Amino acid sequence: MTEHPGLTFATVDVDAEEGPEHRRLVAWGEAVSRGFYQQRFDDQRRELWLHHTRADGAVLRGAWPATTGLADPDTPVATYASWAGRINVGGDRLLDVDMISDITVAPTHRRRGLLRRLITDDLRDAAAAGFPLAVLTVSEGTIYGRFGFGPATRLREVEVDVRHRFALHSPPDEGTLELVEPEVAWPSMQQVFARHLETVRGALDRPSFYSMILTGTYDWFEGHPDTKMRAVVHLDRDGRPDGYAVFKHIGWPDDRATLELRDLLALSPDVDLRLWRFVADLDLVHRVRWRRAPAEWPLEWAVTDPRVVTTTKVNDMLWLRVLDVPAALQARPWGADGDVVVEVSDALGHADGRWRVTVRDGAAGVVPSTDEPGVRMTADVLGSLYLGGVGVRTLHDARRLGGSPAAVETFTAMADTGPAPYCTTGF
Ligand SMILES: CC(=O)SCCNC(=O)CCNC(=O)[C@H](O)C(C)(C)COP(=O)(O)OP(=O)(O)OC[C@H]1O[C@@H](n2cnc3c(N)ncnc32)[C@H](O)[C@@H]1OP(=O)(O)O
Numbered sequence: 001m002t003e004h005p006g007l008t009f010a011t012v013d014v015d016a017e018e019g020p021e022h023r024r025l026v027a028w029g030e031a032v033s034r035g036f037y038q039q040r041f042d043d044q045r046r047e048l049w050l051h052h053t054r055a056d057g058a059v060l061r062g063a064w065p066a067t068t069g070l071a072d073p074d075t076p077v078a079t080y081a082s083w084a085g086r087i088n089v090g091g092d093r094l095l096d097v098d099m100i101s102d103i104t105v106a107p108t109h110r111r112r113g114l115l116r117r118l119i120t121d122d123l124r125d126a127a128a129a130g131f132p133l134a135v136l137t138v139s140e141g142t143i144y145g146r147f148g149f150g151p152a153t154r155l156r157e158v159e160v161d162v163r164h165r166f167a168l169h170s171p172p173d174e175g176t177l178e179l180v181e182p183e184v185a186w187p188s189m190q191q192v193f194a195r196h197l198e199t200v201r202g203a204l205d206r207p208s209f210y211s212m213i214l215t216g217t218y219d220w221f222e223g224h225p226d227t228k229m230r231a232v233v234h235l236d237r238d239g240r241p242d243g244y245a246v247f248k249h250i251g252w253p254d255d256r257a258t259l260e261l262r263d264l265l266a267l268s269p270d271v272d273l274r275l276w277r278f279v280a281d282l283d284l285v286h287r288v289r290w291r292r293a294p295a296e297w298p299l300e301w302a303v304t305d306p307r308v309v310t311t312t313k314v315n316d317m318l319w320l321r322v323l324d325v326p327a328a329l330q331a332r333p334w335g336a337d338g339d340v341v342v343e344v345s346d347a348l349g350h351a352d353g354r355w356r357v358t359v360r361d362g363a364a365g366v367v368p369s370t371d372e373p374g375v376r377m378t379a380d381v382l383g384s385l386y387l388g389g390v391g392v393r394t395l396h397d398a399r400r401l402g403g404s405p406a407a408v409e410t411f412t413a414m415a416d417t418g419p420a421p422y423c424t425t426g427f
Contacts, residue, residue: 007063007077007109009117014054020074027074028060029053035079035104039223048209048218055208058083060102061118063109077106080118082126085205087133088197089387090417091333091362097204098126098134098323101427119147120348123323127350132324132331133386135204137317137426144319148346150384151316153202153423156293161308162259162280168302172270175242176235177278182215185231188241189214192265199267202387202421204318214246214263229262232278234271243271245279247288256286263424264290269298276302291315292424295389318423320383323350326366328386334359336413343373344382351379359414374407387421 016022029049030041039045053060062076081102086094100122105114126134138144141151160166197203212218216229226248234243243266250258259279266272276299279288293299293311300309322328325344339358346352356369375392377385381400384390392412395401403411 003113004063004117006066007114008066009061009063009121012060012062014058014060024064024074024076025050025060027072028062028076028079031062031076031106032079032081032102032104035106038221044218045223048212052208052212053081056083059122061122063114063118077109078114078118079104080115080122082122082134083207084131085135085207086197087135087205087423088199088201088203089133089328089332090201090419090421092198093331093333094198095133095328095331096131098122098131099205099207099427100134100136101207103136115143116147123147123321123348123350127323130324132322132327134321134323136319138319141316145380146347147321148348148351148379148383149319149321150380150382151318151389152320152384152387153316153318153389153421154295155291155315155317155424156295156297156311157291157313157315158289158293158297159310159312160276160280160288160290160299161286161310162282162288163286165305166280166308167304168273168277169304170302171277172273175271175274176239177274178233178235180231180233182229182231182246183217185233185244185246186211186215188233189231189244189246189263189265192241192244192267195267196265200422201419202318202389202423204423204425206425207427232275234266234275242267243275245275247279249285257284259285259288261288261290263292265424272298273302294422295420318387318421318425320386321350322379322382322386325351325353325355325382329355329357329366330364332364332386332388333417334362334364334414335417336410337361338410338414340374340407340411340414341369341371342382342411343376344379345376346379348379351382357411357414364414373403375401375403375411377401385415388415388417388419389421391416 012024013021016025058081061080063078064076082100085099087097216226219226228248231246236242245264246262248260341356343354344351354369358365
């Protein structure tokens with residue numbers, strides 16, 4: 001490569017069991033640990049990493065130095081992983097999505113365009129393979145906009161005071177709750193998540209490592225099994241799981257006993273409230289912390305004192321990029337009938353162009369156009385708009401989306417349908 005002399009860009013065979021390719025594979029994983037300041041592999045960590053990476057069918061890209069002095073030649077100076085998933089884009093439609101993670105560049109090789117090279121290659125291959133969308137979560141907010149990714153969903157970190165002030169206006173019916181070992185609950189969690197994925201806008205396939213986290217088999221950040229994890233499953237009248245919570249008591253970090261909710265999913269609002277009633281009723285718990293509350297959250301309106309809920313932080317969650325404008329826009333739900341030519345500027349080319357979007361009865365037809373555009377935006381703004389996590393009008397007011405007042409009004413009525421997306425999948 002002339003642009004990066006002395007470096008070789010390649011993928012590593014994720015299924016390699018032995019020999020030089022296996023050494024490169026393990027060294028790739030070690031490079032990611034180094035890049036994110038995590039523990040080195042021991043036998044258990046290496047085997048878990050191999051198992052889950054293979055289960056996802058990840059493509060592992062990297063850059064290796066052609067020659068080294070002291071450094072291990074198997075260790076890449078840049079890493080980048082991607083694999084295929086599905087995302088719910090609204091209206092019960094699932095689209096294939098390129099899921100991207102594990103991007104690291106060694107401090108000795110930063111700011112020479114290695115990330116740019118790897119992401120350009122991956123997005124090109126994903127587009128050629130027919131993926132209409134790509135997603136990632138970010139370590140910093142200033143990196144991925146230039147590659148066409150915009151923040152598309154948000155999550156709230158909350159603390160809920162579950163002492164005497166916690167009460168519900170209208171408590172849900174009592175369902176059946178069973179406390180089970182997390183490993184026993186895992187198949188139920190998978191069933192509930194599968195249904196959640198089919199029905200909730202913004203829901204995204206979970207990588208294989210979720211089984212490890214939610215069963216407490218291994219805490220990736222702590223580097224040992226998480227033996228304090230507990231699980232409760234809610235069963236419907238026919239005995240089928242329709243909700244669960246996974247939680248851990250973390251003691252008294254200050255003067256209040258704290259429960260950390262690791263995951264809570266319910267297939268109906270009533271089951272959601274029932275699970276909250278359960279965690280709030282636990283003895284020796286004053287406060288429940290949760291990092292994945294939705295932006296608009298029924299619990300806040302269900303409690304008699306809204307001040308029992310404190311939002312401690314709002315985080316961007318999923319960053320999304322459109323690779324195929326017609327396929328992506330035609331799959332999502334639309335509101336009012338209308339017709340607008342949308343101009344998208346995309347430095348990488350995938351979404352670039354003018355697109356006539358015609359909505360009839362909640363569905364869009366999208367074709368290339370040479371007509372004057374009604375609204376204009378960059379590819380990252382299209383990514384932010386796509387799942388409905390932010391309104392057209394808000395982006396217009398932020399000077400991120402241009403156009404005539406009439407076209408902006410029409411496009412707002414067409415595009416802003418709700419419901420807000422909700423994505424809890426970290427990767
Ligand atoms: C999906 C994920 O995995 S998120 C995790 C990302 N990884 C990390 O945060 C680990 C620590 N950081 C790193 O490993 C590296 O610094 C990376 C991966 C963030 C960047 O890698 P580099 O190879 O240095 O990036 P590269 O040189 O290709 O830069 C590409 C562009 O992004 C910009 N950029 C890169 N890093 C940053 C940053 N931290 N903040 C702002 N801009 C950045 C560059 O200025 C460049 O801009 P330009 O091309 O428009 O001039």
